[in-house]
Amino acid sequence: MNDRSGFIYGLQAVDWETGQPMSASLTKIGMTQRKVAERVSEMQSQLGAGGVHKLAVRFAVATKDVAVERVIHAYLKSKGLHLKAGSAVEWFKVTAEDAEHIVRGFVEGRLKFDVEAVRQNEHRSRRSSSGKGTGTPKSITVTPKRQAALDELTALANAGEQPVGVAGGKWGAAATALAAIEGIEKAEALVLLHEMFLQPTR
Known part of the structure; x- marks a missing residue:
C-alpha cells in the first residue's frame, strides 16, 4: 500500500450478548491505514469490556486514497444523515448495507460529490439566515x-x-x-x- 492507501470501514454498535445491532440504521464510517481489526480492537479497548455495546465490523473497502473518507462524510452530511455528539463525528443514520453501497460507489468512482460547491452554498445560506434563531424546536423538552x-x-x-x-x-x-x-x-x-x-x- 502507498502512503495514502488504507481502508474505509463501517461499524455498528451491537449488544454484547445477542450480537444484535443497537440500531440497524446507525453506522460508523471511518478510515484507517492499518488493519481494520487492529483499529477496531483499539477502539473496543477504549470502550471497555462489558460496556454498553461492542463494535462489529460490517464492511471494509480498500482504497488507494483515504482522503475519499472526507468526501463520503460530506456527502452523507449534505443528505442530513450525520449524527454528532461531542467528539463522536463519524456516526451516520444509515444502514450498514446502504453505507457500504455508498462507500464502494465513491471508492470505485461511480459516485461523485462536489464538496467545495456544497461548502459555498452552506456559507451563502448561513449569511442569508444570520440573525435568525435556530434553537431547539419547542416540541422538544429537555429537563x-x-x-x-x-x-x-x-x-x-x-x-x-x-x-x-x-x-x-x-x-x-x-x-x-x-x-x-x-x-x-x-x-x-x-x-x-x-x-x-x-x-x-x-
Whole structure:
C-alpha cells in the first residue's frame, strides 16, 4: 500500500450478548491505514469490556486514497444523515448495507460529490439566515437534570478524561437529552455518548 492507501470501514454498535445491532440504521464510517481489526480492537479497548455495546465490523473497502473518507462524510452530511455528539463525528443514520453501497460507489468512482460547491452554498445560506434563531424546536423538552448530565459527560469527553465513576442514571439522563435534541432513539444516543470517549487515532 502507498502512503495514502488504507481502508474505509463501517461499524455498528451491537449488544454484547445477542450480537444484535443497537440500531440497524446507525453506522460508523471511518478510515484507517492499518488493519481494520487492529483499529477496531483499539477502539473496543477504549470502550471497555462489558460496556454498553461492542463494535462489529460490517464492511471494509480498500482504497488507494483515504482522503475519499472526507468526501463520503460530506456527502452523507449534505443528505442530513450525520449524527454528532461531542467528539463522536463519524456516526451516520444509515444502514450498514446502504453505507457500504455508498462507500464502494465513491471508492470505485461511480459516485461523485462536489464538496467545495456544497461548502459555498452552506456559507451563502448561513449569511442569508444570520440573525435568525435556530434553537431547539419547542416540541422538544429537555429537563435541567438531563441537560446537566449531558453537559457533564460532554465536558469530561472534551477534557480528554474518562467517565470513571459516572453513575448509570446519568448516562440514561444524558442519552434521553441527546435523543430529544437530535431526534434519534435513546439507544442510538447512548452509542454516541460512549463514542465521545474514544481517542481519534487512525
